[in-house]
Amino acid sequence: MQDTEMQPALAAMLDQERAGLRLIIGNKNISSWSMRPWVAMKAFGIPFEEVRIVLDRQDTTSRIAEYSAAGRVPVLLAGDITVWDSLAICEYLAEQFSILNLWPEDVAARATARSICAEMHSGFSSLRSDMPMDIRASLPGKGRTIGSQADIGRISEIWEDCLSLYGAHEFLFGAFSIADAFYAPVVMRFRTYGVSLAPALQAYADRVLAHPAVAQWVREALMETEGLPRHDDSAED
Secondary structure (H helix, E strand, O other): OOHHHHHHHHHHHHHHHHOOOEEEEOOOOOOHHHHHHHHHHHHOOOOOEEEEOOOOOOOHHHHHHOOOOOOOEOEEEEOOEEEEOHHHHHHHHHHHOHHHOOOOOOHHHHHHHHHHHHHHHHOOHHHHHHOOOOOOOOOOOOOOOHHHHHHHHHHHHHHHHHHHHHHOOOEOOEOOOHHHHHHHHHHHHHHHOOOOOOHHHHHHHHHHHHOHHHHHHHHHHHHOOOOOOOOOOOOEO
16 A cells, blocks of 8 residues: 555544544453454554443443444444444444455455355354353353354355455455454354364464454453353344
């Protein structure tokens, strides 16, 4: 990227910062939907203020309602604009910071990336319910149901196809993108529940874990102290 191309991007970032870009998230240990836009923003150097709301508390609903009538996290506040839903937030960021290429540049790769993110967004319900994200836990072998095993198989297929067609054995589409941010919580689940992967897929999962944005999220999740006797994804989207 040329310096002359970077100047508008930097100016856009500063404009967003002055507008008070804020991301409302849940606990880092369990809020997989919050993780997605947070990791994307950190990975691409988009400045924002983090507002963390602890889930599964008596005041959780009222606190989230201060930022969004939808009653779910994450929520992005950009000046007078409110964007809720993790995929909508990432699409908004991709538009506002287009020079940074949050989506792959290639048309076919970008279409595939959007498709697999939409599939993650609307599918894999068994994986989410049977193997909820819990970064601090180690639960090898737990949550293995027919449904979750089917979801694991489909995710493995997606990763294999993307790495083979576009990834050049790095991230799903070569450079880190929204797609990798969307599947980062899956990497967390696979680690927590001890899911065995083919060597190439495990190597991909390891690269995601080592990415600075993901590594920072994990570090901060491990520092959280809230006890979590119960969790579902009703306050997340």
